[in-house]
Amino acid sequence: MTMTKRALVLGATAAAVTAVTITGAGIHLNKGQAFFRESPKEIVDEVWQVIDRNYVDGTFNQVDWKAARSQYLARNYANKEEAYKAIREMLKPLGDQYTRFMDPTEFKNMQIDTSGELTGVGIQLAADEKTKKLTVVAPIEGSPASSAGILAKDIIAQIDGKSTEGMDVNQAVNLIRGAAGTQVKLTVVRGNQQLDFPLKRAKIEIHPVRYSVKPSPTGNVGYIRLVQFSANAAPEMRNAIQNLEKQGVSGYILDLRSNPGGLLYASVDIARMWLQSGGIVSTVDRKGISEKESANNRALTTKPLVVLVDGGSASASEILSGALQDNRRATIVGTKTFGKGLVQSVRGLGDGSGLAVTIAKYLTPNGRDINKNGIAPDVVFDLNDQQRQVLVQDRDKIGTTEDPQYAKALQVLNQRISGKDTTRAESK
CATH class of the missing domain: 2.30.42.10 (PDZ domain)
Known part of the structure; x- marks a missing residue:
C-alpha cells in the first residue's frame, strides 16, 4: 500500500467542521456523471467495487459481499436519493462507522479548503x-x-x-x-x-500550532500546542521548533490534548522533527502488506520532551505520541487517548458524491494496535470537572501553571532536564 499524501486520512470522525483535506481519487467525473444519468445503479456498483477492492477486512465483517452486489443491483432505483439510501444500507453490515458514503453535499462539506x-x-x-x-x-x-x-x-x-x-x-x-x-x-x-x-x-481561522517560551526552575522551556494535523501543521511545527531552538530553550512540552487527528503524512513529518532514528508507524492492509515509515536522521532537536494527551487525542495524535513513546523519546503525561487506529482513503465518486473507506490499520513502532485501546500515558494525571470548567471558561489558562496537567508535565520535564526522571517512556 502506498502512503499517498493526499488520500490517507486519520481523523477520528466525520465532523461538523474538520481539518483534513480530502481529494478525489481515480474517478473521471464527466464519465461518471454520464453513467449516473443513465442509471442510478452505476453509483451503487461503483461503491461496491471500491469496497470490494480496498476494504481492510477481507471477510467484510462475515458479510457475503458478492451476494450483496447481486441483491442491490437487482433493485430498480427511481432516482439518486433511492440509490444513496441503498448504498448506506449496503455498507451498514460492515459494522464500521468510519467507512461511510457521502452524498454530494456531504462530500463537499468534507472538501474543506486547506487555507485553514x-x-x-x-x-x-x-x-x-x-x-x-x-x-x-x-x-x-x-x-x-x-x-x-x-x-x-x-x-x-x-x-x-x-x-x-x-x-x-x-x-x-x-x-x-x-x-x-x-x-x-x-x-x-x-x-x-x-x-x-x-x-x-x-x-x-485555524492555525494548528501555537507556541511560546515558558519559565521553569531548570531554565526556559518551549511550549507547543498542536490542535490538529491539517495540511499546514508540519510547516508551522517546523517553524515553532526552529524559533524556540534559537531562543535556547532547555526542553519542550508538546500539547496534543483534544487533538482529533487529521492527515497521515502530517503526523509522520512531525514525528521526524523530534526523532533522529527509529520507526514511526506501520500500516497493514487486509493482505498483510505492511508499509513502514521511519525517522530520517533530520531531527530538529534532541532536547527533553514531554507530551500531553487526553481522551480527545485521536488517530494522528496517537501515531505521534505512540512513536515518541516506543522510541523512548518522550514521556507521555495525561489520560488514555481515544483509540482510533484505522486509516481511511477518501475518494470522489462519479456523480460528485464521496466514499470514505477503511483500508488499513496502523501499528506503533513496537507493533501495538491501539484501535479501541488508545495510548496509555507514562504518567497518568486527570482533571476533575471543576478544573476542566475553569479551563473552558478561561482558555488563556491552558498551558500555564493554572492548568494542572501542564503543571504536571512541567514537573516531569524538569526532572528529565535535571537527570532525575524516573518515568522515562516505556512500551505499554
Whole structure:
C-alpha cells in the first residue's frame, strides 16, 4: 500500500467542521456523471467495487459481499436519493462507522479548503462504539463550540430540538453545519446533566500550532500546542521548533490534548522533527502488506520532551505520541487517548458524491494496535470537572501553571532536564 499524501486520512470522525483535506481519487467525473444519468445503479456498483477492492477486512465483517452486489443491483432505483439510501444500507453490515458514503453535499462539506478557514461551530463528532450515541471527540480550540463550553465526551442529544436517536454522524453534521452568522442549538448530555448550547456558526481561522517560551526552575522551556494535523501543521511545527531552538530553550512540552487527528503524512513529518532514528508507524492492509515509515536522521532537536494527551487525542495524535513513546523519546503525561487506529482513503465518486473507506490499520513502532485501546500515558494525571470548567471558561489558562496537567508535565520535564526522571517512556 502506498502512503499517498493526499488520500490517507486519520481523523477520528466525520465532523461538523474538520481539518483534513480530502481529494478525489481515480474517478473521471464527466464519465461518471454520464453513467449516473443513465442509471442510478452505476453509483451503487461503483461503491461496491471500491469496497470490494480496498476494504481492510477481507471477510467484510462475515458479510457475503458478492451476494450483496447481486441483491442491490437487482433493485430498480427511481432516482439518486433511492440509490444513496441503498448504498448506506449496503455498507451498514460492515459494522464500521468510519467507512461511510457521502452524498454530494456531504462530500463537499468534507472538501474543506486547506487555507485553514473553516465554517461551522467547531466540533468533532463520532458515534460511540458501544452506545452508538453521537459523541463529541473534541471541540476545536477557539471555535464557537469551544467558547460556549462544549467538552470532549459530551453526548449530542438534540440538534435544534430534533432528537439524534438513531441519527448517523453525517446526518448530524448536515444539521449542525450552515452559513456563518446563523444559529443552531445543541442539547448535550454530560453525566446526569442535560445542557443547552445556543451557538452562532462562524468562519473559524485555524492555525494548528501555537507556541511560546515558558519559565521553569531548570531554565526556559518551549511550549507547543498542536490542535490538529491539517495540511499546514508540519510547516508551522517546523517553524515553532526552529524559533524556540534559537531562543535556547532547555526542553519542550508538546500539547496534543483534544487533538482529533487529521492527515497521515502530517503526523509522520512531525514525528521526524523530534526523532533522529527509529520507526514511526506501520500500516497493514487486509493482505498483510505492511508499509513502514521511519525517522530520517533530520531531527530538529534532541532536547527533553514531554507530551500531553487526553481522551480527545485521536488517530494522528496517537501515531505521534505512540512513536515518541516506543522510541523512548518522550514521556507521555495525561489520560488514555481515544483509540482510533484505522486509516481511511477518501475518494470522489462519479456523480460528485464521496466514499470514505477503511483500508488499513496502523501499528506503533513496537507493533501495538491501539484501535479501541488508545495510548496509555507514562504518567497518568486527570482533571476533575471543576478544573476542566475553569479551563473552558478561561482558555488563556491552558498551558500555564493554572492548568494542572501542564503543571504536571512541567514537573516531569524538569526532572528529565535535571537527570532525575524516573518515568522515562516505556512500551505499554
